[in-house]
Amino acid sequence: MNKDIQSIVLTEQQIKEKVVAAAAWLDKRYAGKNPLFISVLKGSVMFFCDLVRAMETPVQMDFMMVSSYGAGTSSSGIPKIVMDLAEDVTGRDVVLVEDIVDSGYTLQRMQNLIAGRGAASFTTVALFDKPSRRKVDVKADYACFEIGDEFIVGYGLDYAQQYRNLPYVGILKREIYENK
């Protein structure tokens, strides 16, 4: 295990099981449709790739990069669109794939943006939900795993752009980000 990790929240095997269950939920919902799946970069990249590969429904993919943090561990409240979508979402059944819904600012911003561009429908799938940290009233339609007020890294999730390539998800030791 990485020396900066306090404990493991999800092992590779547990992640796999959660991803398969989420894919089955999506297959049921989108059978016979042509959904556009959007990965909110960078955090959702691992989850997104595994999720779409576990699905049977053909999906189209697009990417958007949103940043809200700088190098801290809580949202600045103003998510910045660093890279916009390539596809037109007008009339599309959009599935937003997020790593974590924390304060909810990012999800709210994405919801408004995609609804404003005339999507036919909008569904959010998140790997993690931290309901106790919510600042705005938004909810993922499907969350694989609920977590308390802990800062986690791995499987796409970072602290100051590090730890994204860990194959598991773990709680980061407090000493790594406190007094920084």
Ligand code: IMP
């Ligand atoms: P929100 O806008 O506060 O809901 O935060 C959303 C984004 O913050 C997520 O997409 C993550 O990239 C990041 N984030 C929130 N909690 C964590 C965490 O525990 N570890 C790593 N990134 C996190």
Ligand code: MG
């Ligand atoms: Mg992040």
